[in-house]
Amino acid sequence: MSDAPLIQLDDVTKVFVTGAIRYEVLKDISIEVRRGEYIALIGASGSGKSTLLNILGCLDVPTSGHYRLEGEEISAKSDTEMAHIRNRFFGFVFQSFNLLGRYTVAENVALPMVYHGLGRRERLDKAKALLTRVGLGEFTGHYPSELSGGMQQRVAIARALANNPAVLFADEPTGNLDSKTGTEIISLFEQLNAEGTTLVVVTHDARVAQHARRVLTLADGRMLTDKQNSIAELTGA
């Protein structure tokens, strides 16, 4: 069990069909994600990196190929089982923070715990602890609209961590932020990875890619390169 990769994709393809046109978005992708990794997925627009992230995060299913989570094939799971997997194993951070305006910051963070079946008090206590962890302990009672973009993204990260996920997926997390707040998010990711969180980040941002331990480059739906950043590069950057 400890030897099996957290996620293993074998020969995964993804085809979208729109009317008469077939788009082969992913072609024979095989990758492994191991515990504690910090992976950056880069590539030009349309290279298929977001689709790959969605498949890794069980938001989407491959057209063909195998997906094993902790060694278990999941391609034939029901909607409810997939929802369960997303809830327990994964956390998501989006480019636009996707916080719900009618809930307080703490309630937003607690949202995944609602679907985990935790009671309200327990949820809010945990949410407060998570917000403290991302440096927003004092803002639990505020509404998202009262916070800056960088703070909102941190709330979103706290929400993604709500159920102690095995992997945190982020799709262009710094895309809507200025460079200073982007840097804050990058160092938060560093910190989380150092604390043991597995990260998979889709990004255009060179700085994010520099901080990742492993960089996967996609082009036209194929894996172009898969390289480990050396320690030298990391510290040198």
Next chain:
Amino acid sequence: MNPFEHLRIAFDALLANKIRAFLTMLGVIIGVASVIMLVAIGEGAQTYIRKELMGIGTNLLIIVPGKTETTGMGRMPSGIQKITIADLRALEKRATLLNGLSAVVVSNAPVKYQNRLRNVQIIGTDQNFEQVRNLHAEIGSFISKADVDAQRRVAVIGRTVRKELFGEANPLGRTVKIGETKFRVIGIMESKGVTLGMDIDDHVFIPVETAQEIFDQDGLTNILTQAINENTIERAKDQIKAIMMQRHAGEEDFTIISQQAMLSTMQTILTTFTYVLGGIASISLLVGGIGIMNIMLVSVRERTREIGLRKAIGASQRDILLQFVIESVTLSVIGGIIGILFGAGVAYGAKAAFPVLPVDVSAWSVALAFTFAFFVGAFFGIYPAMKAARLNPIEALRYE
């Protein structure tokens, strides 16, 4: 996930948009309130008519000339042999299952006292009327057998007639003119108010043969009688029929109306009436349901990203479906409760304002309206909720 959480999510969503939630509910409120009100009015009318008909005596039988197929109060007036006092005498002699017989002649005539005049329904009858119809003289006395036999010109007047013609003066012993004939007032009837749209107090009673004479009639308008008890009504009717047919050359040219038959006819009419009213009101409830569906569809579209997000963080299709169905059911049920309170309030308000109208909010109409509201919410909520549940999370998250 426990259903209480779904309820909380629904409430949060509705509270975030209070005015919209209220306006959506308004359709259901109006629908439910009108069901409650209209059924209350229908049932009230039923209770009223039942009470009125019971008031004329449970075992009452009315023999009218002419054969009508339908039970009830309709009758065909002409072309048939009349019912006469001789018929009444025969029934008196031979029928064993009857308790009292009273002849009735009805006509309209102006009644005049000094310079006051009033058009009144004149009822010519006999001494048995008091017992058979359960109507009594309160002051003075009613028409006696002697008055009838001697064709005396005496009159017993109703309350309204007394008030209109005499004011505060004592009418006993005074002379009134009915048409051109002078009558002496010998009694005043007890007050019975309006029964079945007829003001019982607006009548003048005179001896039956006197009435036949002054109105130049040899037949009777009807014969009133009573069966000995409830169980003998049918047999009493058969007996009347047999005796009457023998006297009318084997022709059944008369109709025997029982209070029971009137009651059941009225009941049927009014029950239908109540259902029709309830049905019309239900249509507005249906319109309310369509309003809910409309707003839920808008809401699903507006919250596409929320739905995408909820799915990403672990909501299953079932969770999303429940979230939206519970939201629409919450709308319709709260609307239903407000509608019930509002409808009952108006119904009882009407009762307080017009005590004649015995409106009553029945438990079944409340239960029906509430259940209907619940299912309207569930039915009209399910399609938008299914749309929400089936959204692809990736597309939903990208939705602008």
